[in-house]
Amino acid sequence: MDGSLVEFFRTAPIPPEVFSPSLGLIILLPLLGAFVCGVFGKWLGRANVHLVACSAIAGAFVLSLLAFWATSDAAGGRVVSMVNPFGLERDTIRYAIAHDYGTWFAAGDFRVNFGLLVDHLSGILLLIITGVGFLIHLYSTSYMEHDDGYWRFFAYLNLFVAAMLTLVMADNLVLLFVGWEGVGMASYLLIGFWYTDSAKAWAGRKAFVTNRIGDFAFLIATFLLILTVGAFNRQADARDYNAAGSSRARYEQGISQRGPVTFKGLEKMALALPEGTGGAVSLATPIESGPLAGYTFGGVMTAALLLFLLGAAGKSAQLPLYVWLPDAMAGPTPVSALIHAATMVTAGVYLFCRMSSLLVLSPTAMATIAIVGALTSLLAALIAFAQDDIKKVLAYSTVSQLGIMFMGVGMGVFWAAAMHLMTHAFFKACLFLGAGSVMHGNGDETDIKKLGGLWKEMKWTHATFLISTLAITGIFPFMSGFFSKDAIFHGVHHNHLHGLEWVSTFVYVMGLLITASTAFYMSRVYLLTFTGKRSKEAKLAHAHESAWHMTLPLVILAFLAFVTFVYALPLMPRTGGGMQPVFENFLSPVLRPAEAVARAAETVHLDTSTPAVGDYFFAWLVALSGGAAAAFAYLKFFPSRVGQPVPAFARAVRRTAVNKFYVDELYEFIIIRPVKFTAFILFRVVDALVIDTVLVRGTAYVTEKVGLGLRRLQTGDAQAYAAIMALAILGGAVYALLQVLS
């Protein structure tokens, strides 16, 4: 490449140190948009609300672009860097910009700062959130054109974007939790957007309550980490701090200035914990004092990470908390695309990538994450086999793809998980928006059995849906989804958790099954919706193609879903020889501490090989087999048997899958019923009997009866009252006299 062009891309338009104080604007713009749309939206009118909402996100996108550019700034060969507040002066964080807006709150020696950090990981997410977010806003202007609640819709959507940006830019766990809750609330508001339909309102409540279980675990895990950091600081000696590239003075200064739960501080602790440092603290060291006294650092870390897994399972729809996501499709389709496919549900994956250095300390937690991901992914894929609602299929597909990301995170291939997060954001958003376009053009019909033959009538929707389907399934290899998924499965196969070597094989085999299943159900959706003849049960005789507001985002997303495969190609030199994938190279500044910890603690063996052509071919064959099975079943087998009964085997499979493996019924039986029963008992015994009857009515009853008795004393005879007063005074005088005399 031309030298001057390279220099152009390496020089941020606004220098990092100038730009970093403006990081807060990225959050502030959508928040302002939400405020304007929510408060004045009714008076502003439809077109103005569209303008405000879209331009707020567009502004945030431009700022994100500048921020992203600034994190890659290397003007004149000097890489952008900042001093690590928890490390020695010479220990700098490269490829990151940050700004600390000061104390948010403090209590005793605990404090939380409003600090924002953008590095390559959060930079990528910023671009996805604001970029895909803008396309979806644009799409919504057309999709919601007939809805009276447009101003509410755009206010919620902007609020969601603001919360999600807070989540990814937060430099500490507490601020991340603010975004975490914010996206949960926005998701609740948007799922129940059409709240007059009670089923949709219930779907919102289900999502909220399920997420709340996860959030509770998240909070407990945060508290555990705060206590662990305190214990570490009391027990660590100079060698521990030395191993982490810090010193006691610097680390304590960092904690007193930035608080105990910043990611950079936790990273330093993770670097100090492996056995090999020779310091006073290692994973097997028991904590000496405080509420966790007696437990080892490693044990507490595993417990905290497992709790984080539960939290992430709530947000990212994994077992056992995935049940809310399919129901969340009750919301408008752009919401499903933005929140429940591209951004919010990947928060769990982001959290684990952000805390990768802590995660590699605990093979147990990693194995659990990988297995949970694999089981969720396969279960969701199997359920997706028989769903007839196009959005439900895509929802289960999202659960399945998130499971794949969890497998990657759990086995230590963080870069591949993050890359799949990105490619999934593109192709799944495209698929959801395509589904929305199909619904928009077919009178809100979602049943794929009642569609069909749309390829002629909806050319743009068809083309983009096809590209995204090929990307997610990997049937045509040169697509982003094939490469990102294959990168995960390759890493899963070759990484090993010490003491739990069997997990690699297990998860890899599950991965192959998932690949074939994904190809099957996605091909099924595509074939039934777009090919063949138009169904006789269709609502409208002819579908119509959507407006450019809707097709343009589809085209852009499909293009991105196609081209991002280049990031998985091994084009960059690896330190120590060989080549590595572009995306791994790109994320290496963020993930290097995790690699260092894994090497020192010897908990995980991180493989660095790249897949060979044979590996790719095998993965392609697996995907192709799933697609071929779907093509055979839905192009040849079922159409040729019209009028004949379906084989018993297919019926049995279908019945179980349609009923979603009875998971909702199981939860109903083991959780919801007992909770409802307990609530009923509490209502009857505690509320109705103890509080209402004994305490409230009892107080009134006793007061009344005592009053009835006492009023007999009120005779109305003033002289009798005076006599009593005189006697009382006499009594008092006698008492005083006795006191004086004795």
Next chain:
Amino acid sequence: MVPITYYLLLAAALFCMGMFGVLVRTNALVVFMCVELMLNAVNLTFLAFARMHGNSVGHVSAFFVIAVAAAEAAIGLAIVIAVFRSRGSVNVDDIRTMKH
């Protein structure tokens, strides 16, 4: 000089007479006069102590009591007249409507 004991005994006697009148007499006007008697017994005590200590704190209190007694007499007599107009009697035994 007359010892303070005599003053106090005289005041106590006046107070007891007043109280006795308040408790047993039935004519509201007489009850009123007995209340005045009690107040003046207290005044006498105040002044006796003031004289003993040689300062004027007791005088101040006595003036307050006189002011309060005047106000009380004005309002009390007004009430008595109002009661007499509406009931034709000032016998306290007959005024017993303020009961359960």
